[in-house]
Amino acid sequence: MKKIEAIIKPFKLDALKEALNEIGVQGITVVEVKGYGRQKGHTEIYRGAEYVVDFIPKIKVETVVNDEMVDKVVDTIASTVQTGKIGDGKIFVLPIEQARRIRTGEIDNEAI
């Protein structure tokens, strides 16, 4: 089992949800996050004073899948959310030690 975390542009969330549904991902968890990468935020103006917004709003999508699914999911995420412009985000893959569905008690691959 692997956990896939993708940090994406917020407006890409709907498209990504549909794409993941199509390839059989059972569920996702979404978190509103803020952060910066190499672009280091952007400039805004408030009542005549310029200021830098360091942390730009992003969406972090999390899902846990079977090992065989990992490459397909990562590819799907990358092709769905890529715009080619700065700030497209990143995908991380992490190992998962255990999973349990609380309602039924199923474990690991049965539970995800």
Next chain:
Amino acid sequence: MRKYITPSLIILLLIGAGPALAGDEPAITIKTNADAIATVQNNLNYVWTLIAAALVFFMQAGFAMVESGFTRAKSAVNIMMKNLLDFSMGSLAFWAVGFGLMFGASKTGWFGTTDFFLSGWSGPEGDPWVLAFWMFQCVFAATAATIVSGAVAERTKFTGYLVYSIVVCAFIYPIFGSWAWGSLLNGSGWLEGLGFIDFAGSTVVHSVGGWCALAGAMVLGPRIGKYGSKGEIKAIPGHNIPMAAIGVFILWLGWFGFNPGSTTTGDTSIAMIFVNTNLSAAAGAVGAMITSWIIFKKPDIGMSLNGALAGLVGITAGCANVNPSSSIIIGLISGIIVVFSVMTLDRIHIDDPVGAVSVHGVCGAWGTLAAGLFDMGGISAKVIGVQLLGIGSAFIWAFGTAFILFKVVDATIGLRVSKEEEMIGVDISEHAAHAYNDFQVTN
């Protein structure tokens, strides 16, 4: 003439059914008809004045929205409390003291000495006009008071603000008001005696409030983090711009009571005042938008909202004596002035989070001068001189007394919260409350 005539009798008189009842009713004469018409007009005056008072009251909601929208979420409870309580404390202070100082009989022309505690109304048999007029003037006094709230936002002790609210509605606003408007009831002011034009209060209400705001912001000093160690200006963005925008729309609506209501007469003169008020506000928003677009390369929402208010303040003095095209020029210039005024205050490190000093103080002064410059009756050096005298005396009186008041409050009960309290936010430190209670686990 405010005698009671029963509605049914008025109807009978108007439809000419009177003669049928000639046996037991007084005969219809030209005089009784004139009296009946006068009664209808009188009733209309009451209704219009009190509807306008309700519109002006609603401006309190507008101020509350503008101020909390332009400041941080951690100060929203405090802003709401200040707006609620400056109206409430102000109403009581104006009832007890302010109304008498402003509209009571004045031997000297400097302040009234009768009509305290609404004593001008002697009971059910008394003249109810005193009540209607009081209500209309009360919402005006509270408008002057609440202007300060935004300029001193996010760093003022609540108790200090309450003291200020009482003093401004009991003394500072009414005494200046008596100079310009005392004769609207029983008083007589020296300034109006000279021919000062300020129909609905560019100076009497807005400049007075704006200069009090300037004094408050100066005595308090800027919010922590507003200016950097090298003096650079830092933005402290407001937490809800749509709320600020709704506030401006509410204020714009309220101004349709503020200016046309100042006729306190239900007649046709309100049409031009409505149009002037609207055109000036529109031109103010456009003027500020264009100015901000040129300077900042983007049309700025905060400045454009301030521009609409600047246009409204600017036309308040002259709304009844300038024509609609002049009101566009007045509004446009107000919108331009307000942007430069906000930038100038920032440069000299006077922190006014909502632009109250620029909108009300500066554009109030401009509007008062404009009422003389664009007078439909023609321009005269004497009138301009009197307008300038009114503008100057408002500044000296309001800024001077408010500066002393804020200094005294600072030295006695304290005007500013501690550094720690300011960082946590005045909502928590002054009221132990949050405006937005999501994501808190309470047990």
